[in-house]
Amino acid sequence: MELLQVLNNRIPTKSSVFSLFHKKQSQDISKKFLQIIKRVKKWMNNKKIFNAFCIELYDIISYYVMFDKIKIAKKILRLLEELSLPIAYIGENRRNESFKKITKIKL
DSSP: OHHHHHHHHHSOOHHHHHHHHHHTTTSOOHHHHHHHHHHHHHHOOOHHHHHHHHHHHHHHHHHHHHTTSSOOOHHHHHHHHHHTSOHHHHOHHHHHHHHHHHHHOOO
């Protein structure tokens, strides 16, 4: 139940991502996504649910990033890619480092 609550309340819908693209067509929307990630990280302490959140968020924006419809800073995109990988794949130590890096990023 917790996972569904987090995913429904915190993840932006595809239409809101598309509206961000239209509002800030020539600008970077990195700050908005960084705020979303930090807000969810502060709100949720469970790493598995946060991993599911990162997977869903990356799935939503990956299409727009691939076809250059949205511009996101590379350091945010790389961390989001790393956080959206399965925990067993990257290891617990590297995952903890990514958590620390995401809170220290400033744009």
